Amino acid sequence: MIIAGLTGGIASGKSTVSRIFRDAGAIIIDADKIARDVVRIGAPAYREIVRVFGDTVLLPDGTINRKYLGDIIFNAPAKKARLDAIVHPHVYQEIQTQIGHATKTAPDAVVILDIPLLFETRTEIPLAEVILVYVPEALQVERLIRRDEIDAPAAMARIHAQMPIEKKRRLATVIIDNSGDLEETRRQTLAVFKRLDRRREDRGVSV
Template identity: 60%
Template sequence: MIIAGLTGGIASGKSTVSGFLSDAGALIIDADKIAREVVKQSTPGYEAILAVFDRMILLPDGEIDRKRLGDIIFNDPEKKSCLNAIVHPRVLERVNEMVARINTQTPEAVVIMDIPLLLESGLEKNLAEVIVVYVPETIQLERLMRRDGIDERAATARIRSQMPIEQKRNRATIVVDNSGGLSATRKQARAVYSRLKKRAQNPAK
């Protein structure tokens, strides 16, 4: 088994690349999906978040309003730290369980940990590769404005709240350039999968 991390900047196309890697045969561990699961209604994570943020962050059905919660922590670093302290340990526990199960059931698997804040959280240290989906910030800005229907000022603020995309690219061991068309990105993703699969099958090399 080989485990690689996948990350990128907001609106860089990380989810697209994750999909291409999955299509090629990789097993994807989606940190965002797990983060939603560990704070679903009636879970310990849900109760811990309510203790900090109160019921004002709930949707009518009782689930957490992720957009409202995101707006709060975007403007309050202290509350962001509180939320991370609740969510991150639970996500890591679930991730470790999934990795152990895959290692037992599919020892030659290519496992991709899809983690938006991989580098910011320092989670890349024990990974075989760090894959960064890259687009220049100008393209990132344009795509984010179009995707979320926001103006340039709001889009810039969101981009600047993350580690700069150039810095992420410099820390990558593999870069997938997503500034071109989908066919070019798919070709790169398939090449990455082939490279990782060879290493998974020949771990000594």
């Protein structure tokens, strides 16, 4: 088995790249999905979020209002840090559980850890490559405004709540440039998958 990390800035197209990897045969461990699961009603992270941030973060059905909470944390670094401290340990534990499951059930797999804040959280999981889905910041802003139907200041606040995309580019070992069309992104992604698969075959052992 070989394990690689996948990350990107907000509105960079990381989810699209993740789907291409999945379709190519990779096992995807999706930290965003895990993060949603660990804040479901009754989960330990859910109870702690409500205790810290109050009932105002809840929708009428009792679930976490992710958009409302996002508006809070993107404009308040201290609150964002508090939320991260609540959620991240639960996410990391589940990632480890899923890696363990993949090791037992698919020892010859290419595993992609899809983690939006891979650099910010400094995961201790050994990775064969760190793949960044890259677009310039100006394109991030344009896509985020269109996707979330927000104005430019709100988009900039969300982008600047993360590590700058150019810094991520310097830290990554593989770049997938998603500035072009879908077919070009697919071509790059499949080339990365094939390279990882060859390394898995050459090593014959887990990374």
